[in-house]
Each structure stands twice: as C-alpha cells, then as structure tokens.
Amino acid sequence: MIQRPNAVDGCFIRHEQELSDFRPTFGMVLHAQGRAPELSRVQEQIASRIERMPTLACTVARRERRTVWQADPAFDPYDHVHEVRTPDGPTALEEAVQALLGAPLDEQSPRWGVWLIHGYCDSEYVLFYRAHHAAQDGQAMVDALRALFGTEPPASPARAAVAVPDAGRFWWQRIPVQAVAWILTDAMKSLRPSLRSSMQRPLSGETRVVSAAVPESWLRNTGRALGASSNDVCLAALAEAVRSRMPESRLAPRQRGRELYAYLPISVRRPEERFTVGNRLAAVRIPLSFWEESATTRVAAISRATRPVKTEGMRRALRAQMSLPEWLVYRIFRRAAAKAAGCLITSGLVHLPELLAMGDDPIETVVPAAFPYKDLFEMAFVAYKGQVAASVAFDRAEEEVGSLVALWADAVERLHDDVGFDESESTRAIV
Incomplete structure (x- = not known):
C-alpha cells in the first residue's frame, strides 16, 4: 500500500x-x-x-x-x-x-x-x-x-506494494529521450509572451467560489460531433468565456501573437497503483487557441493539442519526470508555478461514475471547490448524475471573475447548438 x-x-x-x-x-x-x-x-x-x-x-x-x-x-x-x-x-x-x-x-x-x-x-x-x-x-x-x-459494492481492496520499474538504475538513466525532448520544448515555448487571465490587482486574501452546471450530454455530443473529448469542449468553452470578459485593451491586434494557456493535470497512475498513497499526476500547458473566431475550430485545435498528451508514450515521459529526485522535481514545480502566472488552472473533467449517499439520503449534486493560487483563478469540472458542474475559485479582488462560470455555461450551450443537436435536456442552472 x-x-x-x-x-x-x-x-x-x-x-x-x-x-x-x-x-x-x-x-x-x-x-x-x-x-x-x-x-x-x-x-x-x-x-x-x-x-x-x-x-x-x-x-x-x-x-x-x-x-x-x-x-x-x-x-x-x-x-x-x-x-x-x-x-x-x-x-x-x-x-x-x-x-x-x-x-x-x-x-x-x-x-x-x-x-x-x-x-x-x-x-x-x-x-x-x-x-x-x-x-x-x-x-x-x-x-x-x-x-x-458510494452505493455500489467497494472496488478491489488496496494492493500490496509493487516493485518500482528501473529502481536499480541511477535517476539520470531512467529518463527516456522523449521526456528530455518534451521538457526542453516546453521550456522554449514558455519563453514566448503569453496572455494573462487575471487583471493583476492587489489581493484581498478572501476567497470566493461560484458554480454552474450543464447537461453532460451537451459536452459528450458536441465532442463526438467534432472528434474531441468532453474535456476538450470544456477547455474551448472556457477560452470563449475568458475572451468574452476581457477588456478591449487585452484584445488589441498587437496582442495576437500571445496565446492563452491552461495547465491541465494528467494522471500517470498505473493500474497497480490504483490505491497507493499520494499523487500520481503531472501537469502540462495546453494552448487554448484563444484567437480562433470559430468556437468549433477552437475545439478542433484544442483536441489536436491534447491528443499527444493522452498517449502512453507521453505518460511514460511524464512518469519519468515525476520519478526524478525530489530536489529536481521541485525546481520543475517552481518553474511551472512561475509560468502559471499567465495561465488558467483547471482540474480536467473528473467523473463520479456511481451514485453517492449519506445513509438513505441520496447525494443530488456534487460541486468541486479549490483554493485559488495567488492572483489566478482555478476552474474545476466534475460529472455526476448526468450533469457537469463547473466552479471557479478566485480572490474577491477579482470579483468579475464570478461571471466566468455562467459565461462558460453559455459557451457550452452555443457549441451544442452549433453542431446541430436538438435534445429535450434540462437547461443549465446555477448551483
């Protein structure tokens, strides 16, 4: 364990x-x-x-x-x-x-x-x-x-500790070439100017969390129509929401060389690590194709950006990076935190596949909540009982960020309508 x-x-x-x-x-x-x-x-x-x-x-x-x-x-x-x-x-x-x-x-x-x-x-x-x-x-x-x-029988019990692959080799011998190439490429990209998602105001130190929900089928059907995942659709709608609330000065033609990025967590957990302690994840920067005029084109571009990240080869590279000595991983961690100053931070779309209950009382809705990092805001998504709830955590000094989840829900709905689905679904609701 x-x-x-x-x-x-x-x-x-x-x-x-x-x-x-x-x-x-x-x-x-x-x-x-x-x-x-x-x-x-x-x-x-x-x-x-x-x-x-x-x-x-x-x-x-x-x-x-x-x-x-x-x-x-x-x-x-x-x-x-x-x-x-x-x-x-x-x-x-x-x-x-x-x-x-x-x-x-x-x-x-x-x-x-x-x-x-x-x-x-x-x-x-x-x-x-x-x-x-x-x-x-x-x-x-x-x-x-x-x-x-959970209301279903429990999953398999915790498994015994397993051997760590390549544990007998020095840490520099465990890094595949792909991991080195990815780290260097990402480091070079991080040198380019990027858009900031926040307004860089003095912080109050007080947190707010605001949430909204949409039918999960809107994301699933839109993704199927465009050859993308539900998470890709979430990110595209988030980029559209951020764009709709940015002041004109941030959208000036001179800014068009600057991309907006999101930090996306990627699970590197092996099947035998299902019930082991601690984190088995890494984070990658994903360009959100902020300047695309068409929302459907943005979904396709985000899907192209996330597709390589989902491969087993990339997961091996990320696992290797996370297995480096802690002092070196912390340097990478600090560098990522510094780069996050211009990014959105998201949870990825988390799925709760079974019904939850407290005794005989069913859990009707589940809403994610996270503490914001400095002047950034963090979007989190969770799917439960046919709904996807999104929440944004932010400092009260960035009060206008509270509108972001409603704008995100609007963007999801427009995307769903654009691809031509006509379903009698319950409408989105603030939760």
Missing part, C-alpha cells in the same frame, strides 16, 4: 511552507436532500468504510529533506468528521465553504476531512469532503468519495 514516496507530494508541502498564502487544498461539495443527520451518524458511516480505502489512515510529512508516508498509529476516523451550523440564508453555505477552503489541515494526521454543513436550509444539507493535494490527487479523491459515500 505504501510505495516509494512520490516527489510531487513533497513539492506541495514544501511550496506551502515557503509561501504563506499558498493552500493546496481542494474538495467536493456534496448536496443531499432532507434534514441534516446527527453528526454521529456521519461519523459512524465514515468509520465503518475506512477499510475500503486504507490509505485514508496514512499521513505524509517532510522529515529533513525527505518526504515520508506512514500509517498513522493514532488514527481515529471520528477526528476527521466535523460539523458546521450556519445561520439561515442563501449565502451562508457559500461563506462556510469558502472559510473552510483556506483553513489549514492538521499536519500531524492524515490530511483530509468531512464537514457536515447545515442550518442554511431546512430541506438540504451538505457534506464537504476536503483534502490536501500532497495527500491526494483527483483520482484518489474520487476513490475516497466512492469508498465513504
């Missing part, structure tokens, strides 16, 4: 230690219908299901210059389930989630938690699952939600 530590885990911890305003936490807001249960019921369900994902009882920390994973001998699942009672009112839930996003997680125990949030409405309550990025990547969070709240 506990393999060789992944260098990315230590990078998140170290970066947080060096930057006081960096909070690599993210989560999912699970909306359930009905009256809120007693906290003890939530604690009992979660405690009874920890064995479905034993890595939830493991903790990660940096010891001197090493990142260390170990089973927590004092682990008590009850300590990871909390309660937040809010006043009645439409903004109380939003304020509670935003306050929790920036709150630190205990460094001495497994870095995740569940918060039962209620009081804002008599007929609904929320379970907010939140984790530190040093402890979990997107796939691990999906597995955690399915373990704790």
